Amino acid sequence: MAKVSMTVNGKAASGDVEGRTLLSSFLREQLGLTGTHVGCDTSQCGACVVHVDGKAVKACTMLAQEAEGAEVATIEGQANADGSLNTIQQAFQDHHGLQCGFCTPGMVMSAAALLKDNPKPTEAEIRDYLEGNLCRCTGYHNIVKAIMAASGQDVSSIAAE
């Protein structure tokens, strides 16, 4: 066991972990931040995407100890200070960009990372960027639409809500 310390959603967090403890396990089991989901064991599904020092990372693919001293952001820290949904979250709700909700935290975190680097992505750029995020419910239609809307683009001409 080794002690690991990091900043999670702006607050200091620490705990004792085994060498094999994944960041996703540390967040879920030790910090109780269960919004980060684990949907696979091959780093394909992207339900566990968090930000580590500002970069989108699959938390199932990183050891907790590798995040020593890092700034980690999870879905639990994304809402506005008053608790209201942030722009991306609100766009997902407005455009029905989620159904069962399981992939949603990863989708929101990936979308945030994309929009940080590319504030007005095209449809094709969004679809390409989401290569590492699987959704089984939505057929992706409303996820792509929500991200376009969150980036301030007019989505009214895209078929159906």
Add this chain to the structure above:
Amino acid sequence: MPKDNGIGASPKRREDVRFLTGAGNYTDDINVNGQAHVHFLRADVAHATINSIDTSAAEAMPGVVKIFTGADFAEVGGIPCGWGVTDRHGNPQQEPRHPIIAHDTIRHVGEIVAAVVAGTLEQARDAAEAIELDLSDKPAVVNMAAALAEDAPKVHEDLTSNLCYDWVFGNPDDDAVQAAFDSAAHVTTLELVNNRLVANPMEPRVAIGDYSRATDEHTLYTTSQNPHVIRLLMCAFVLGLPEHKVRVIAPDVGGGFGSKIFHYAEEAFCTFAAKACGRAVKWTSTRAEAFISDAHGRDHVTKIELALDADNNFTALRTNTMANMGAYLSTFSTSVPSYLHGTLMAGNYKTPIVQVNVKTVFTNTVPVDAYRGAGRPEATYQLERVIDKAARELGADPIALRRQNFITEFPYETPVALTYDTGDYAATMDKLEQVADVAGFAARRAESEKNGKLRGFGINCYIEACGIAPSNIVGMLGARAGLYDAATVRVNATGSISVMVGAHSHGQGHETSFPQVVADMIGIDESMVDIVHGDTGRVPFGMGTYGSRSIAVCGSAMVRATEKIISKAKKIAAHLMEASDADIELKDGQFTVAGTDKSVAWGDVCLTAYVPHNYPLEELEPGLEETAFYDPANFTYPAGAYACEVEVDPDTGKVSIERFAAADDFGNIINPMIVDGQVHGGLGQGIGQALLENAAYDEDGQLLSASFMDYAMPRADDVPFYQVDHSCQTPCTHNPLGVKGCGEAGAIGSPPAVVNAVIDALQSGGKNVAHIDMPLSPARVWAAMNG
């Protein structure tokens, strides 16, 4: 102007807020004080005799609480099959014992051989590695035709063969059917495979068993679409527990698509082990485990023949299908290739003679059961593919050929036992032609060809049967359950309402759409109504969510219960206003006496019901809570027409979906936004089946596509924006909302459109390709073009 409240409006989903902020409560998010973890040691061979299992070294490992093997479950029941199919000779299906843990024999890769319960998951995994298995490998049967060969190794030694049942449906008279083919002007024959799929909801399955010695009560937290069904099956058939001592909770569930209907060994195990170990036991499936333990879907091999007369009227249809059951019969496995498939073979067409022949086969593979659509996609795929092939052979327009054969008068009795109550297939086809811009296709094809691509257009129709019912009929067909649903409407003293429903929402948005109905009926704001679901301790006995049944069946129960509430509330209002019950009207949450200006508000009536000071106590009980069970008179029949446009790269065989249009008739619609989303999701899965997904076994029974690295799930860049339309609405005639259900349509209706489009593209490029089996991977398409 779209409505902003009640039935037909699209309020934003209230459940989204918790999902978008990480506050969802999925089963793996739950931890019970003092819980232990179980790791299942799963078979890595498909067929073997278990000579011995030595757990002694493992038991000495750190943290181990207890290790279970098949012997520990010798005294409990096997996992039951929920549907008994009678074969063509009147005999029952062969039904092997389905143990919780393999006892003497391993029959598929992934079957549980031993279970290690330990303080932590890591300890359980480490200990499992120390278990010594002494196995004698046996030859595996994987291919269905080979499994039916006379000298094939048997999956179950105690059965007569690997045949589960040999079933005929529709017209059983072989001679009469053959005569129809003999007299046909044209016969089109097609052999095809409906590829084996893995449902893969993004949330893997989880089960937590908890037991209270104080009350002798069990609680099972599980990722289920139907907690009451799990409780009944587990209590009555497996563990022999009294139902009132068992509570099953399915909290937020991350998608199901059928795969979370079934009662699984892990649920019974955790319930059993919690008592045996004296502490809660938790299991969280890895994705690798999910691939080899969640029931798979589809896996049919079919020959279909369509007879037409000289005027291109369909005169007869005959199918022969082999359907894979896997090694054991999962909960609804036997109903899928029989009644859920055979009854749909008439499709949208007035073919007078239909004969459906199905052999279901045991193999050394994971059990196969319902996956989104369940039998109906298999029916639709073969029918709509053979019609397309016939059109091509006859030089007929595929749309015109379908239109010519449409059923146009309702109610319509099909030759495969259904009565379609309503529909308008020409209207959905008209709508499709408009939405898909059929007229503009030639120009788009020319543009693609300019870019060196082949472009194809494919259409198909579909019909599905939702809300399987009524219970007495399905009972005669072999269902071992009723297929009603239930709702309790509990009005609180201050007028807010909790509706406890038997349906379960795992993405369908019931928490938003169901309150729309109740609020609309009473005329109050939706925010005053909440639904409660997913907990046998809180909701009445309902059958859960599958088969696009929630709003049609449970929604109807909710309407009936709300009607009872309104009826009683009117009596209270009549008393308060000193009027006759018959004169009371309810509108916008106000009770009025017809023809007067007297009125009393909803909230005042509710308060009176619970504070009955001025109340007709001698005639009416206090309180305002009603339950209704609703057993539908018939199935509902959503139907529609879909169109797909593809580009095929002639150099690589890569198919890209350029456009996809869907015109559906779901009857009345509660929340159009949610309905669109359901169609989108179904289309994504159908396109996945058509182009990408395949659960492939090698001849030894090893699943080759057992991870997301190997099983090609559709990704965002595999699909386009879809054009969906559900403005054609012929309301269901026999349920109070006129609704039909929309959950599976997209997955049922889309695979044939994709394949028809690819064939069209290849033909346009001068390639004489009549058929390619799904998934239409670049390798398969390229091989067909160059073969």
